[in-house]
Amino acid sequence: MAATAFCLTLPLMPPTSAFVCNFTDCQALVKFKADIISDPKGYLQDWNEANPYYNWTGITGHQSLRSRVIDLELIDLGLQGKLTRLELAVNYFTGKIPGELGALTKLEVLYLHRNCLEGAIPASLSNCTALRRISLIVNRMSGELPAEMGNKLQNLQKVLFRDDAISGRIPVTFSNLSQTTLLDLSFNNLEGEVPEELGKLKNPGHRPSISLITRELQACNILGKKWDLKDLERMLKPEAYHYDNV
Ligand SMILES: *[C@@H]1O[C@H](CO)[C@@H](O)[C@H](O)[C@H]1NC(C)=O
Numbered sequence: 707m708a709a710t711a712f713c714l715t716l717p718l719m720p721p722t723s724a725f726v727c728n729f730t731d732c733q734a735l736v737k738f739k740a741d742i743i744s745d746p747k748g749y750l751q752d753w754n755e756a757n758p759y760y761n762w763t764g765i766t767g768h769q770s771l772r773s774r775v776i777d778l779e780l781i782d783l784g785l786q787g788k789l790t791r792l793e794l795a796v797n798y799f800t801g802k803i804p805g806e807l808g809a810l811t812k813l814e815v816l817y818l819h820r821n822c823l824e825g826a827i828p829a830s831l832s833n834c835t836a837l838r839r840i841s842l843i844v845n846r847m848s849g850e851l852p853a854e855m856g857n858k859l860q861n862l863q864k865v866l867f868r869d870d871a872i873s874g875r876i877p878v879t880f881s882n883l884s885q886t887t888l889l890d891l892s893f894n895n896l897e898g899e900v901p902e903e904l905g906k907l908k909n910p911g912h913r914p915s916i917s918l919i920t921r922e923l924q925a926c927n928i929l930g931k932k933w934d935l936k937d938l939e940r941m942l943k944p945e946a947y948h949y950d951n952v
């Protein structure tokens with residue numbers, strides 16, 4: 707009798723070996739955890755492969771696409787990390803970029819392109835002074851560009867903010883992004899004049915270093931330099947972006 711009962715209940719038990727952390731999002735989270743050096747309250751103890759990732763603290767999985775993370779909430783967990791890369795691009799993240807990311811002062815790469823993120827770019831990201839590359843391409847980011855970024859992010863090389871809904875003027879402080887070789891602000895709702903000082907930005911090779919194409923497809927003839935339309939077209943094609951190489 708006992709054996710029969712056991713057999714009957716077996717199929718109802720959660721499959722213990724079915725979960726394999728072998729897909730991009732899960733691997734990104736595992737890497738993320740590996741870089742956390744302090745987790746005083748043990749929040750990330752359940753981040754292990756014995757437990758499906760969508761049951762991990764702070765993680766929300768996609769309802770039907772069980773391999774995709776849609777939310778990462780690590781607010782006020784007291785985590786300290788030496789995290790240098792956070793790559794959660796091409797995903798289903800919704801909501802705002804948590805301002806707490808500003809605490810990741812060793813962060814060098816922040817790739818959040820192709821999600822459904824909205825709200826303003828948190829000014830606290832200016833505290834991520836090690837940041838070299840940031841991509842928020844194809845989201846729903848709005849609000850103005852945080853002026854502080856220009857003066858504080860002195861290591862920033864690639865700034866990819868195209869295809870969002872960022873408004874306001876381009877802060878003149880962005881001319882102080884002395885390491886920036888690519889600033890892509892195309893397809894946003896920016897207005898006003900392009901600060902002349904942006905001409906200080908580096909322009910390696912023949913690549914246009916600044917892309918400011920408006921929704922109306924008017925290429926700004928800025929900095930007294932006419933851009934090659936072929937370059938602009940190339941930049942318009944999403945596949946022209948090799949995210950791993952930018
Ligand atoms: C992950 O592993 C499972 C089980 O072995 C397999 O069915 C699935 O195809 C794998 N997925 C990827 C993205 O490799």
Ligand SMILES: *[C@@H]1O[C@H](CO)[C@@H](O)[C@H](O)[C@H]1NC(C)=O
Pocket residue numbers: 720757758761
């Ligand atoms: C996920 O966690 C909930 C409660 O926290 C638990 O009831 C459920 O069994 C867990 N699911 C898996 C697959 O571990």
Ligand SMILES: *[C@@H]1O[C@H](CO)[C@@H](O)[C@H](O)[C@H]1NC(C)=O
Pocket residue numbers: 805806807808809830833
């Ligand atoms: C960023 O730095 C400013 C001071 O420059 C500080 O007031 C703010 O709390 C910091 N934000 C974060 C998220 O660390």
Ligand SMILES: *[C@@H]1O[C@H](CO)[C@@H](O)[C@H](O)[C@H]1NC(C)=O
Pocket residue numbers: 857878879881882
């Ligand atoms: C650029 O940085 C320099 C040196 O820190 C500062 O004096 C200047 O005011 C900054 N320019 C702008 C436009 O913020």
